[in-house]
Amino acid sequence: MARYHIETYGCTSNRGESRQIERSLRDGGHHPVESPEEADVAILNTCTVVEKTERNMLTRAKELDEETPGDLVVTGCMAIAQGEAFDEAGVDAEVLHWDEVPEHIRNGECPTHTPDTEPVIDGVVGILPIARGCMSDCSYCITKEATGKIDSPSVEENLRKARALVHAGAREIRITGQDTGVYGWDEGERKLHVLLDRICTEIDGDFRVRVGMANPKGVHGIREELASVFAEHDQLYNFLHAPVQSGSNDVLGDMRRQHTVEEYLDVVETFDEYLDEWTLATDFIVGFPTETDADYQQTLDLLEQTRPEKINITRFSKRPGTDAAAMKGHGGQIKKNRSSEMTDLKMSVVGEVYESMVGAEREVLVVEDGTDDSMVGYDQTHRKVAIPGVQSAGVELGDFVTCRITGHNTVYALAELV
Structure with a gap:
């Protein structure tokens, strides 16, 4: 069981992702601590909206790398878009998509x-x-x-x-x-x-x-x-x-x-x-x-x-x-x-x-709110599917919807309602 310290920067979406990370960690028996010095692992959920923000994220990552006796995990927008920047800056961190963080810490x-x-x-x-x-x-x-x-x-x-x-x-x-x-x-x-x-x-x-x-x-x-x-x-x-x-x-x-x-x-x-x-x-x-x-x-x-x-x-x-x-x-x-x-x-x-999967039709059970007007669900094989624009179309959590897969972002599919 690990003691974790998590810091979140940026938009509401990032804060929502951090809440899901914490939910998974607590369900697995891990415990939050207030400071990185107390932690077995520190988690930095990053933002990359402007260049100044990026510099701040690198600075904070370096500080956490020094302050945390254990491991450092970097996730969020900058991790996805510019993950190599942390390695180039000499930060010893595991750079992960947010939904990979709980399994890594386990x-x-x-x-x-x-x-x-x-x-x-x-x-x-x-x-x-x-x-x-x-x-x-x-x-x-x-x-x-x-x-x-x-x-x-x-x-x-x-x-x-x-x-x-x-x-x-x-x-x-x-x-x-x-x-x-x-x-x-x-x-x-x-x-x-x-x-x-x-x-x-x-x-x-x-x-x-x-x-x-x-x-x-x-x-x-x-x-x-x-x-x-x-x-x-x-x-x-x-x-x-x-x-x-x-x-x-x-x-x-x-x-x-x-x-x-x-x-x-x-x-x-x-x-x-x-x-x-x-x-x-x-x-x-x-x-x-x-x-x-x-x-x-x-x-x-x-x-x-x-x-x-x-x-x-x-x-x-x-x-x-x-x-x-x-x-x-x-x-x-x-x-x-x-x-x-x-x-x-x-x-x-x-x-x-x-x-x-692109071009195929899938029945998807919608179980999560996504960013903006999107929602997230899973097909029969529990592959993750993000569907933009469905909240305004009246879709609610728990609905089964038929979708056509239009693209993907490597670890999840993108779809539109049929």
Whole structure:
């Protein structure tokens, strides 16, 4: 769990993005602090409206780089438009699109829920934590100390909570947990597919369900059953977040990740078999202490082979008290170079996906306000779609709309109403 300090500059849109970043971080068990000196990570949400502003952003980034004992993340307009300026100014920061920030800060660790975590509604999105804890013992993860082993409420209890969210107005249910794939393991049987099937068959209403992070090892043993449920029910987004972390079995062993590359590939191939179109999301940690050049190349090769459509890339950082913190690691420049190269490949892969959508019609569930008159939603594969001009057209949050994809901005599509 990280302590974070966030500073936001610029327009209302930037402030809204910072609120969403904070919401995701707090949902993952991270805590805000007042000063960068107290923080494990500082976040600078930037503006780039005029040249003077740009100079101010670079000055503040340098100050935060010096003031923060941990990492610095730069996001916002200047990060997107002129991200290279921070590197040229000698600022040691991870430059990210705003919606990549929470996953980066999580550092490959599981999201952490407190024991009393209950479902909540954020607009038309319902958050449903189905269990707490995990079955892993990753060598780099401090979350384990806070969560312990998997503790799974019954299917009946989670079904009741899901029904209550829908009845309270949720149009999208986001199922969360440290590792949703091992839900039920403590009761002797993995039950994620059972819970999803019952949510889809026993709850009335027009809604969608997105399944949160599920480690490959947990999914592997139920991959056929899980993929079958996805194929059967339109309420389920065809989306799976299975963080592989490395393309090298040697590194996975040192990370104590439990799964192998081959098991990860089994999961991907099974979902390919059952679903005509789906989104694979995954995570990679680059610069793990034992990652050699050859190991890193295997990770690049795995990304190229499986071509996930949502990719979170994290430079390894040591967490106090973990076994990996005691390992002799790589210098910052090696980690930075590997992260930069992998990010370039990521943007190429993801950009191709959204480019392939141009001209197609998609049904989109609108769940967020965008900038100006736009709104944001997700198609059946949980690909992000921004639709300009729809608020004045009378579209409301929670509406299903038919759109034609007109373009993209690499990590999301642009569309117009049909």
